[in-house]
Amino acid sequence: MKISRRKVVITGAGVAVASLLPINLLAQSDGQSAEEIIKEFTGGANIGSGDIMLTTPEIAENGNTVPISVESKKATAIKILALGNPGPDVVTFKFGPLSATRSASTRIRLRKTQDVLAIAKLEDGSFIQDIQKVKVTIGGCGG
Amino acid sequence: MAKGVKPRIKVPKQASAGESITIKTLISHKMETGLRKDADGNKIPQSIINRFTCDFNGSNVVDFDMKAGISVNPYFQFEAIVPESGEFKFTWYDDDGSVYEKTKKITVS
Numbered sequence: 001m002k003i004s005r006r007k008v009v010i011t012g013a014g015v016a017v018a019s020l021l022p023i024n025l026l027a028q029s030d031g032q033s034a035e036e037i038i039k040e041f042t043g044g045a046n047i048g049s050g051d052i053m054l055t056t057p058e059i060a061e062n063g064n065t066v067p068i069s070v071e072s073k074k075a076t077a078i079k080i081l082a083l084g085n086p087g088p089d090v091v092t093f094k095f096g097p098l099s100a101t102r103s104a105s106t107r108i109r110l111r112k113t114q115d116v117l118a119i120a121k122l123e124d125g126s127f128i129q130d131i132q133k134v135k136v137t138i139g140g141c142g143g
Numbered sequence: 144m145a146k147g148v149k150p151r152i153k154v155p156k157q158a159s160a161g162e163s164i165t166i167k168t169l170i171s172h173k174m175e176t177g178l179r180k181d182a183d184g185n186k187i188p189q190s191i192i193n194r195f196t197c198d199f200n201g202s203n204v205v206d207f208d209m210k211a212g213i214s215v216n217p218y219f220q221f222e223a224i225v226p227e228s229g230e231f232k233f234t235w236y237d238d239d240g241s242v243y244e245k246t247k248k249i250t251v252s
Contacts, residue, residue, distance in 0.1 A: 096203025
């Protein structure tokens, strides 16, 4: 088969378009931004600081499982957000009447080096937050 | 029902009344984020456990709402107050509609 100049140009353009596609797919997040999630949780109330402790590793070698723990003595609910993830909403801990210390630990995914935010809703209806930066060596989330 | 889902729970067998005890739970689940692609470039649909609850004698201890940011084999550690002898009930809710349940007894002296 003879390869004409026209064919080369068309094929080249096709490859260029194809190589752009995955980037477009990655740019789509699954809906809500961090601001929207926070607003939904707090109802637009001011977030102060106070008795809330978010514990994260300073450096996470594997972003697929990053151990975190959070504690806030008077919290009724604590929301964890990973601000650099495609879906920033990670988990909401709700504490019932038989919960003792209002603390919880889990393992989360982090795509890249980013801030992890914990917002606690207290018994009196106010909100407090704590933020920690986590350096991630190998990102999680796939994609 | 997703394959190979097995809950594991660690609760002390005994406690004194009003004491706070530590509970650890782990459930094996692949927690597919919905962002990964298979070998042909098709997106693998999201399949995660989206909620976990723990109750003691019908009273709520914790209720966790989970999103895709939770790691494979979701692990949780939390603390509960045990006023009397009874049974903890643990429930996981899967995206595909399955519900996994497990109970653990505790004796309060």
